[in-house]
Amino acid sequence: xxxKVTMADVAKLANVSKSTVSQYLNKRYxxxxxxxxxxxxxxxxxxxxxxxxxxxxxxxxxxxTIGVIVFNMLHMLxxxxxxxxxxxxxxxGFQVIVSNSGDDPEKEKTYIxxxxxxxVDGLIVFPTGKNEDVYQRLAAERxxxxxxxxxxxxxxxxxxxxxxxxAAEMAVDYLATGGYDRIAIVTPPLVAHNVPRMExxxxxxxxxxxxxxxxxxxxxxxxxxxxxxxxxxKRFAESHRPNxxxxxxxxxxxxxxxxxxxxxxxxxxxLALINIDDVPFADIYTPALTTIAQPTxxxxxxxxxxxFLQIDRKRSGKPHVFRFSPILKERTxxxxxxx
Amino acid sequence: xxxKVTMADVAKLANVSKSTVSQYLNKRYxxxxxxxxxxxxxxxxxxxxxxxxxxxxxxxxxxxTIGVIVFNMLHMLxxxxxxxxxxxxxxxGFQVIVSNSGDDPEKEKTYIxxxxxxxVDGLIVFPTGKNEDVYQRLAAERxxxxxxxxxxxxxxxxxxxxxxxxAAEMAVDYLATGGYDRIAIVTPPLVAHNVPRMExxxxxxxxxxxxxxxxxxxxxxxxxxxxxxxxxxKRFAESHRPNxxxxxxxxxxxxxxxxxxxxxxxxxxxLALINIDDVPFADIYTPALTTIAQPTxxxxxxxxxxxFLQIDRKRSGKPHVFRFSPILKERTxxxxxxx
DNA sequence: TTGTAGGCGTTATCAG
DNA sequence: CTGATAACGCCTACAA
Numbered sequence: 173x174x175x176k177v178t179m180a181d182v183a184k185l186a187n188v189s190k191s192t193v194s195q196y197l198n199k200r201y202x203x204x205x206x207x208x209x210x211x212x213x214x215x216x217x218x219x220x221x222x223x224x225x226x227x228x229x230x231x232x233x234x235x236x237t238i239g240v241i242v243f244n245m246l247h248m249l250x251x252x253x254x255x256x257x258x259x260x261x262x263x264x265g266f267q268v269i270v271s272n273s274g275d276d277p278e279k280e281k282t283y284i285x286x287x288x289x290x291x292v293d294g295l296i297v298f299p300t301g302k303n304e305d306v307y308q309r310l311a312a313e314r315x316x317x318x319x320x321x322x323x324x325x326x327x328x329x330x331x332x333x334x335x336x337x338x339a340a341e342m343a344v345d346y347l348a349t350g351g352y353d354r355i356a357i358v359t360p361p362l363v364a365h366n367v368p369r370m371e372x373x374x375x376x377x378x379x380x381x382x383x384x385x386x387x388x389x390x391x392x393x394x395x396x397x398x399x400x401x402x403x404x405x406k407r408f409a410e411s412h413r414p415n416x417x418x419x420x421x422x423x424x425x426x427x428x429x430x431x432x433x434x435x436x437x438x439x440x441x442x443l444a445l446i447n448i449d450d451v452p453f454a455d456i457y458t459p460a461l462t463t464i465a466q467p468t469x470x471x472x473x474x475x476x477x478x479x480f481l482q483i484d485r486k487r488s489g490k491p492h493v494f495r496f497s498p499i500l501k502e503r504t505x506x507x508x509x510x511x
Numbered sequence: 512x513x514x515k516v517t518m519a520d521v522a523k524l525a526n527v528s529k530s531t532v533s534q535y536l537n538k539r540y541x542x543x544x545x546x547x548x549x550x551x552x553x554x555x556x557x558x559x560x561x562x563x564x565x566x567x568x569x570x571x572x573x574x575x576t577i578g579v580i581v582f583n584m585l586h587m588l589x590x591x592x593x594x595x596x597x598x599x600x601x602x603x604g605f606q607v608i609v610s611n612s613g614d615d616p617e618k619e620k621t622y623i624x625x626x627x628x629x630x631v632d633g634l635i636v637f638p639t640g641k642n643e644d645v646y647q648r649l650a651a652e653r654x655x656x657x658x659x660x661x662x663x664x665x666x667x668x669x670x671x672x673x674x675x676x677x678a679a680e681m682a683v684d685y686l687a688t689g690g691y692d693r694i695a696i697v698t699p700p701l702v703a704h705n706v707p708r709m710e711x712x713x714x715x716x717x718x719x720x721x722x723x724x725x726x727x728x729x730x731x732x733x734x735x736x737x738x739x740x741x742x743x744x745k746r747f748a749e750s751h752r753p754n755x756x757x758x759x760x761x762x763x764x765x766x767x768x769x770x771x772x773x774x775x776x777x778x779x780x781x782l783a784l785i786n787i788d789d790v791p792f793a794d795i796y797t798p799a800l801t802t803i804a805q806p807t808x809x810x811x812x813x814x815x816x817x818x819f820l821q822i823d824r825k826r827s828g829k830p831h832v833f834r835f836s837p838i839l840k841e842r843t844x845x846x847x848x849x850x
Numbered sequence: 851t852t853g854t855a856g857g858c859g860t861t862a863t864c865a866g
Numbered sequence: 867c868t869g870a871t872a873a874c875g876c877c878t879a880c881a882a
Binding site: 222223224225226227229230235237245246251252254255258259262265267268269270271272279285286287288289290291426429430433451452453455456457458 | 561562563564565566568569574576584585590591593594597598601606607608609610611618624625626627628629630765768769772790791792794795796797799
Binding site for chain 4: 180195231232
């Protein structure tokens, strides 16, 4: 590791002082002779000098780094949002430290602290939702912070998320317009701190009520993906089986499709299906899946932009919750006329 | 931002010197009175002191950070390997800076340099393959470096990749055993610096030869995923259409499936299909897709372990290329008896 | 236009 | 057992 080349070495070789080299590096060559400028450039070249960003950071108290904490790296939404964040950061010369909390609040807390110790300039968090005190502290310090995908009620921070309520309404409306009347919602277990899940549920209820459909309790199918096929099978063995399913996310969708496959249920004839999250295989599946996409790229970009605004201390005032509109992807897992 | 609490403050409040506080922080309390220990602990607590990792790094020349450069963040393999890397790093208290090169060598070079300037302790690279000089420099400096997914011939660095040759053989063997005799390979355009692609092609040729099958040139279908359906259609309009397809990766698979769907080709009756990369929808597809999985998690773990070995200067000697065995996932897109 | 000196927050060395 | 003091590599007045 010949990483020993320092500013001093360059200065010596170029016969100038360290400060002059520093000026040069920061492109302040207004008052610098063409001559010395060249000498420094050569010295740098010759030694293969690379400035030590750490030293700079220590002085400037800024690291050109932001921390991102996600709760599930393998989730497609995460990947896509992350991609957009990274891209936005590249434009600003920032880099991204990624940590995976696995939805474990303890871990999340630890990582937030590690990231702060590393002096990241900002934080984008897909929050577990269970570390309100930590979030509050950050908000109080006005540390640049943006929540993504989920928000945390009571914490004043910029948040970027889907219009979940609207997405659920969209699902119901689309199914209803197609003539389907026995609509069931399929979701992971409902827990209060999971805001999007609750919002989707509420949107569903509201849209059903608006249509004058009553909600059979048996048509709220809440189960972990692993046991979902079994639960569905149970429900479908009962009376008044649903003729349309709304899966609130991609994981749930997988459970539904497994059920459909195992029981040789014909779509869309026997059953219509719509879900949130535009999975990559949606249009090569048979039938092609009608889905509700999240604008993941726009969301990631916005999240990054907001941290940067905060870093630049340019935020207008109060934190804002940015709601992104869901996008209907019409395909063929739903007929447009009632059976 | 009340981030002004420094070691000096703690020292003052606890009535000791900075050095003592430092000892404490580094858990060297062997020769420290119970008394002072407690006082320091209290002071830290009271001030909410958080050590500044940047300052520590400057002194110790170590950052507990590794850089990962991938060429496509959205690729599933990338996500999964990344996940494993991150997990392994967590165990060691390391963090991960992720950059996306988009397979652009210029960007890759820039990021490598930025990461080095940030004093990362090691680098894991999914290489574009076109920056040999940069890789060489790193190797020469013995900077901790591991390549993943692709390797770079001529550069002496640990590399973690699939046994691509073996995977292609596996595909051919499985199809041949099922009685299929007109096997075509479907791949993105072949370019020399893309090692895995070439290796898979070679494995295919070798396995075909071994079986005594000759390879009709028209059965090497090389095209970008976007135009693949068209190319396939063209081929299938000709004589001696293939009765089995081997897609060398998931992107290619998507193209094949689109073709299959658009032309209502029945699998496995008219056409058998196998591919590398165990896509998440493989077993909910109809027919369930027989695939060859990469042990992505093990690969990521190994990559991380190898950088750490290098960081700890414990590497045995010469760099090593780690080949991971493909895993056959038998499903139903191939019949076991010949048509 | 360039150089000197001091400091950023830690750790390391060596006295005391 | 504890405390000066000097680095680490860079930036920034202020001097020259």
